[in-house]
Amino acid sequence: MEQKKETLLEIHDLSISFRMYHQGLEQKELQVISDLYLTIYPGEIVAVAGSSGSGKSLLASAILGLLPGNATVHGHLHYQGQELTPERQRRLRGREIALVPQSVAYLDPLMKIGPQTDGHEKSRSPERRRQLFARFGLPEETEGLYPFQLSGGMARRVLVSTALLTDARLVIADEPTPGMSLDQALEALGMFREMADEGRAVILITHDIDLAFEFADRVAVFYGGTTVETAPASDFKKGPEALRHPYSKALWSALPQNGFHPIPGFQPYPGDLPEGCLFAPRCPLKTAECTAAVPPVQEIRGGEVRCYHGT
Amino acid sequence: MGLEAKNLSFRYSKKQPWILKDCNVTVERGQRLAIFAPSGYGKTTLSMLLAGYLEPVEGQVLLDGKPLPGKGICPVQMILQHPERAVNPRWRLRRVLEESGTLKEEMLRDFGIERAWLDRFPRELSGGELQRFCVARALMSGGEYLICDEISTMLDVITQAQIWQVVLDEAKKRNMGLIAVTHNYYLAERIATGILDLTAENVD
Numbered sequence: 001m002e003q004k005k006e007t008l009l010e011i012h013d014l015s016i017s018f019r020m021y022h023q024g025l026e027q028k029e030l031q032v033i034s035d036l037y038l039t040i041y042p043g044e045i046v047a048v049a050g051s052s053g054s055g056k057s058l059l060a061s062a063i064l065g066l067l068p069g070n071a072t073v074h075g076h077l078h079y080q081g082q083e084l085t086p087e088r089q090r091r092l093r094g095r096e097i098a099l100v101p102q103s104v105a106y107l108d109p110l111m112k113i114g115p116q117t118d119g120h121e122k123s124r125s126p127e128r129r130r131q132l133f134a135r136f137g138l139p140e141e142t143e144g145l146y147p148f149q150l151s152g153g154m155a156r157r158v159l160v161s162t163a164l165l166t167d168a169r170l171v172i173a174d175e176p177t178p179g180m181s182l183d184q185a186l187e188a189l190g191m192f193r194e195m196a197d198e199g200r201a202v203i204l205i206t207h208d209i210d211l212a213f214e215f216a217d218r219v220a221v222f223y224g225g226t227t228v229e230t231a232p233a234s235d236f237k238k239g240p241e242a243l244r245h246p247y248s249k250a251l252w253s254a255l256p257q258n259g260f261h262p263i264p265g266f267q268p269y270p271g272d273l274p275e276g277c278l279f280a281p282r283c284p285l286k287t288a289e290c291t292a293a294v295p296p297v298q299e300i301r302g303g304e305v306r307c308y309h310g311t
Numbered sequence: 312m313g314l315e316a317k318n319l320s321f322r323y324s325k326k327q328p329w330i331l332k333d334c335n336v337t338v339e340r341g342q343r344l345a346i347f348a349p350s351g352y353g354k355t356t357l358s359m360l361l362a363g364y365l366e367p368v369e370g371q372v373l374l375d376g377k378p379l380p381g382k383g384i385c386p387v388q389m390i391l392q393h394p395e396r397a398v399n400p401r402w403r404l405r406r407v408l409e410e411s412g413t414l415k416e417e418m419l420r421d422f423g424i425e426r427a428w429l430d431r432f433p434r435e436l437s438g439g440e441l442q443r444f445c446v447a448r449a450l451m452s453g454g455e456y457l458i459c460d461e462i463s464t465m466l467d468v469i470t471q472a473q474i475w476q477v478v479l480d481e482a483k484k485r486n487m488g489l490i491a492v493t494h495n496y497y498l499a500e501r502i503a504t505g506i507l508d509l510t511a512e513n514v515d
Binding site: 049050051052053151152153154178179180181182184207209210250251254255256257260261262263264266267 | 349350351423425437438439440464465466467468469470471472473475476494495496497498500501502
């Protein structure tokens with residue numbers, strides 16, 4: 001990795017908590033993300049993998065400043081070397097930083113697909129959009145339809161188009177592929193790859209990790225609201241020996257093509273987190289040290305891992 | 312014999328185009344069939360027809376040569392793609408499960424359901440945990456056939472493998488017939504005894 005290159009987005013020690021009513025009028029803070037880190041360089045795709053509820057979508061909201069009012073964010077968020085303040089987030093989102101939302105419910109139900117995809121910033125020529133729709137196999141009539149008339153897979157392709165049409169330097173794609181057939185998913189990921197090759201960057205949040213390995217440069221693995229490992233995508237293609245954290249290895253072995261072996265147990269709940277390493281209760285390598293304190297991040301073989309026993 | 316879809320066609324009204332036209336599928340007990348088709352092809356509609364949630368406009372669904380029973384628990388059970396939309400949000404999960412029979416300790420253990428979850432509301436569980444309840448609810452009723460409509464697409468791969476382990480164990484133990492709708496070829500190879508590509512079957 002070219003460590004000296006200037007980062008596009010740098011996140012470290014990020015934590016997010018929500019103020020919630022506990023009993024009656026008593027409030028408590030529920031910490032859902034802790035000590036999260038992620039760095040993105042121009043020209044790369046970073047895939048974010050991890051269990052459901054590990055804070056992947058919250059990270060997207062935090063970068064764009066879209067968290068609800070009861071959320072508190074601590075830590076460092078830097079975009080192009082400067083701190084990402086709420087004011088700056090407002091200015092950048094939708095222009096410099098674009099989002100492919102997770103839910104098809106993000107489409108405006110009362111707006112036709114064509115104008116909706118073009119956006120309201122300035123009038124764009126519909127030519128580029130039509131070319132993009134054609135590449136995605138969306139019929140020409142699509143632009144005149146309303147969202148409720150689309151199938152799930154069509155709506156996904158429209159959502160991806162909205163982000164690809166902007167001139168954003170950073171695209172955050174939150175689960176862009178479910179419901180798409182394999183060909184369509186490959187086409188969409190291929191377009192993200194082209195974007196990145198032009199010097200822009202993509203954060204690809206996904207459960208289809210086997211596809212992500214093929215297109216991404218690096219993979220960040222989240223568990224229980226923290227980053228447990230970041231590694232070159234090629235390590236994930238090589239197999240578990242090339243990976244550093246036991247959870248990453250478990251993810252790899254649970255893929256249908258790699259054995260389909262699930263590890264037992266569940267991710268801990270926010271508010272009920274174990275002491276020390278969050279993965280310790282399910283970890284085959286657990287020792288006394290793991291339950292005593294949260295392991296620090298260490299560099300191993302060109303990747304970073306948060307584990308005392310990382311290999 | 313088995314569960315049979317014969318020349319199944321469906322559309323919502325005469326003005327609308329056909330969603331499904333002359334579709335034929337058969338699955339026997341003990342067989343596990345994975346169904347492939349592009350998005351918008353009518354896979355979910357087919358699942359709902361087979362499980363008796365929709366009435367076909369043309370053709371019929373036969374179980375051992377007879378139409379699906381109109382009363383009682385349907386012997387063909389379906390598990391939906393989005394568990395959070397398949398349970399009553401205002402019921403605690405104990406009530407969700409008890410809808411299909413009495414709770415048994417070994418059943419909860421087999422399905423990987425923790426006791427503490429029973430007193431929670433659906434929004435207090437993750438998608439993977441909720442999907443276990445949906446699987447348990449469908450299997451506790453003692454059905455003979457199970458239709459799984461993309462039940463693991465929204466889950467991480469470890470949870471996906473956990474859920475399928477439960478479903479497959481139970482299906483083998485009871486010699487159930489199973490139909491799984493999926494986009495993932497590797498998953499289909501893992502779980503199914505046969506693969507059916509709808510686009511290849513029904514070209515007209």
